[in-house]
Amino acid sequence: MTEHSADLRETVRQRYAATAIQVTQGGSACCGPQAIEIDENFGSTLYAATERDELPAEAVAASLGCGNPTAVADLHEGERVVDLGSGGGIDVLLSARRVGPTGKAYGLDMTEEMLALALANAKKVGATNVEFLKGTIEAIPLPANTIDVVISNCVINLSTDKPAVFAETFRILVPGGRIGVSDVVADDGLTPEQRAERGDYVGCIAGALSFTEYREGLEAAGFINVEITPSHQVADGMHSAIVRATKPTADLEQTLAADNEPSASVCCGVSACGTPAEQAVNPTTTIADAKTASGCGCQN
Numbered sequence: 001m002t003e004h005s006a007d008l009r010e011t012v013r014q015r016y017a018a019t020a021i022q023v024t025q026g027g028s029a030c031c032g033p034q035a036i037e038i039d040e041n042f043g044s045t046l047y048a049a050t051e052r053d054e055l056p057a058e059a060v061a062a063s064l065g066c067g068n069p070t071a072v073a074d075l076h077e078g079e080r081v082v083d084l085g086s087g088g089g090i091d092v093l094l095s096a097r098r099v100g101p102t103g104k105a106y107g108l109d110m111t112e113e114m115l116a117l118a119l120a121n122a123k124k125v126g127a128t129n130v131e132f133l134k135g136t137i138e139a140i141p142l143p144a145n146t147i148d149v150v151i152s153n154c155v156i157n158l159s160t161d162k163p164a165v166f167a168e169t170f171r172i173l174v175p176g177g178r179i180g181v182s183d184v185v186a187d188d189g190l191t192p193e194q195r196a197e198r199g200d201y202v203g204c205i206a207g208a209l210s211f212t213e214y215r216e217g218l219e220a221a222g223f224i225n226v227e228i229t230p231s232h233q234v235a236d237g238m239h240s241a242i243v244r245a246t247k248p249t250a251d252l253e254q255t256l257a258a259d260n261e262p263s264a265s266v267c268c269g270v271s272a273c274g275t276p277a278e279q280a281v282n283p284t285t286t287i288a289d290a291k292t293a294s295g296c297g298c299q300n
């Protein structure tokens with residue numbers, strides 16, 4: 001990690017530590033263009049009143065998101081869910097209700113003060129199927145292939161290494177697992193400088209990816225069925241959006257990998273690999289030489 005990235009992450013941590021303390025002392029908070037100020041585009045107003053009523057006042061007051069990922073993740077009884085950047089725990093507690101006693105909801109956050117607030121909130125509702133982990137979303141402290149659903153609410157834009165977040169999310173999901181994320185996304189035409197003019201990094205604006213960058217980042221990590229749907233504008237040309245994607249099933253992963261390998265019918269510069277009919281495309285080359293030179297995996 002560069003010194004600049006480390007400084008930026010520390011600035012983010014300090015900002016959210018201060019926010020957690022503010023909420024713990026009876027205030028409220030919001031992620032948005034204006035630091036620590038209520039903005040209708042962010043926070044608990046994005047949840048249904050019935051959902052807010054299920055939770056302790058402090059969990060609602062600590063809501064800093066730009067959407068409601070639990071509303072789109074379509075959680076089922078028994079599923080294992082992780083919330084990246086869980087803050088005061090609002091989405092973990094809602095998820096815990098959805099997945100029930102046979103499921104599990106993890107919250108991951110790097111800020112001690114937020115984790116303390118989330119734990120206190122979980123205690124208030126008597127949630128037994130939740131666990132809060134300290135760590136970063138760029139190095140998720142969970143084993144590979146163990147999670148059914150990854151949610152996140154207005155956090156990925158704060159990461160200084162988004163490819164690592166996408167790769168880690170892919171790693172922990174089971175094949176066929178899915179993501180349901182709310183995040184700030186910029187119009188494709190906006191340069192990084194133009195995004196920064198619209199709001200600061202810790203306020204969830206300047207670090208936002210564009211629609212194309214988000215899609216390409218997820219696809220580069222291996223995700224399929226990527227859908228990014230804007231829900232409301234949070235600044236000029238910048239939107240809160242719902243991001244959905246899936247990790248291919250094991251069968252599909254094999255098919256995709258096979259599709260990326262050279263086709264047997266043309267591999268190794270021969271017309272038909274491994275059959276009596278095969279012949280080198282270049283008649284001065286022997287079949288064995290063509291296969292060896294190509295290194296594409298045909299049998300000699």
Ligand SMILES: C[S@@+](CC[C@H](N)C(=O)[O-])C[C@H]1O[C@@H](n2cnc3c(N)ncnc32)[C@H](O)[C@@H]1O
Nearest residue numbers: 016031063064065085087109110111136137153
């Ligand atoms: C905008 S708040 C959102 C909190 C919560 N998702 C919600 O909806 O209320 C961002 C949270 O992400 C955490 N965070 C930011 N960057 C992080 C990182 N790289 N790794 C882990 N947590 C991070 C912060 O500590 C903070 O609690």
